[in-house]
């Protein structure tokens with residue numbers, strides 16, 4: 001995978017430092033994450049069997065990953081039987097070549113797109129542009145990002161870092177035929193986008209999408225969305241090309257009963273998203289192509305701890321609870337996958353060769369909130385710690401981590417360490433650590449050490 | 465090696481020796497019992513769709529009333545006497561359809577685009593969608609709906625009108641799909 005987000009060099013601490021000084025950004029992010037977080041909690045609370053659904057979702061994904069080769073072959077057969085064509089792509093370059101050739105074969109120079117993280121990951125729009133083909137994003141937020149020459153900052157609401165007056169300015173400047181006297185009222189802005197895009201939908205002969213799920217048993221592809229731009233792209237053009245990561249597979253039709261409950265509630269915090277489209281092969285006379293994308297995924301699959309990241313269904317719940325994401329914003333992660341999932345997925349997909357990717361496993365406080373909300377129970381803190389061990393770091397930090405690992409590994413050692421810490425707490429400096437450990441406290445305060453560890457308190461109170 | 469063979473080989477290497485996983489299915493397949501019609505109506509209403517619950521005869525009357533005087537698409541197989549279907553997708557005021565199944569707990573209508581349900585584009589492009597749901601088509605849960613549906617058909621799940629929250633999270637109805645969804649539940 002090529003380094004995505006070329007406009008963003010540096011590393012996570014550097015990028016996030018800039019972001020935390022942007023008070024507008026912090027306000028927008030805080031409002032958005034807290035609002036969605038609250039909605040999610042209330043609709044998840046409505047389901048008494050949430051824990052069972054989550055366990056099933058996790059197991060279905062793990063079972064699929066374990067048997068991915070078999071299920072991919074089954075999917076391929078089912079899609080072909082239903083009149084579709086299946087292509088395989090080892091990496092971004094190969095996927096881009098396949099899609100470009102398919103578009104060229106239609107003789108078209110314009111394509112419409114449904115929001116898709118896989119095509120962002122492979123930078124398909126840029127690859128198409130290099131061949132003289134223009135790709136138009138049709139999701140409202142993606143349109144705002146594209147017209148603003150900008151990067152998405154959230155999985156679900158990519159333009160959340162923009163406010164209404166900025167959006168109005170982008171529309172006035174970049175959208176042809178914007179209604180005169182356009183206000184910054186959201187309905188007015190949405191109406192302007194509707195007019196702008198409708199013409200394009202009706203004209204376009206080729207569409208490109210991703211998919212939320214693919215069903216091996218039936219060959220069915222599934223797209224969840226809200227606006228209807230997805231339905232427009234999926235149904236109106238003559239040719240449909242879907243680029244989908246190989247991990248998006250589910251074995252059986254029945255498995256959708258789990259994920260159609262897990263995803264909308266975790267994502268937008270709704271009982272169900274406004275529109276879900278499902279299609280199997282070529283339907284209603286369309287020409288259908290499916291491009292199956294590896295691009296580093298099989299490498300992630302080979303890592304025993306890290307492979308759980310491939311369970312991710314891109315709901316974005318982990319972003320909305322992450323104290324680090326809330327302050328740093330999505331751009332600091334320098335990849336299409338921001339937040340906690342980005343911190344574990346990006347360095348695995350791209351490797352930790354760059355400063356940015358090596359810094360991502362540290363973009364977390366390890367508070368565990370991301371694990372608690374994850375609908376497929378990805379233990380993000382566990383993967384972070386594992387990646388930290390693999391990332392290149394300074395000797396001191398490495399030694400510190402080793403000690404911490406040794407202590408945390410054994411509950412007796414941990415209890416002893418906590419007792420010692422409580423005894424010497426008066427001696428530990430309040431803000432800055434001395435010597436080689438000072439690098440650690442440059443960006444953090446030393447946590448306050450309690451007078452008594454929780455374990456000891458519990459013991460004492462249980463005995464009493 | 466072709467890309468296909470190479471990817472399959474990479475997978476086989478990556479998972480060699482890994483243990484397989486049993487899938488626990490002790491979640492509920494039925495979400496509610498009792499008044500499914502009432503629950504469905506309440507949940508559809510939550511999406512700011514217009515919803516009516518009426519006995520069959522009155523439901524037919526309401527549909528006829530709503531369709532009269534509008535340039536409405538009436539798909540083949542939709543039972544509506546005396547109304548001619550408007551032929552042009554792009555100048556139609558709206559569309560009237562039935563559905564394949566409906567889900568009470570999520571307030572969702574599923575179209576399989578069979579008789580009386582039109583093509584996918586017909587229920588998408590016009591600004592108004594009037595949908596008739598028979599009480600017997602309402603199931604309680606998502607698992608029950610999945611069990612009833614045929615994956616070889618194109619399927620469209622609709623939960624309320626088209627909506628976006630992309631601008632400062634304020635909800636706006638109808639960016640691309642119908643801005644008004646009216647559901648008539650015939651009992």
Ligand code: SF4
Pocket residue numbers: 266311312313314315316317318319341370373374375376377378
């Ligand atoms: S890691 Fe879990 S919570 Fe985060 S986006 Fe993926 S599925 Fe959602």
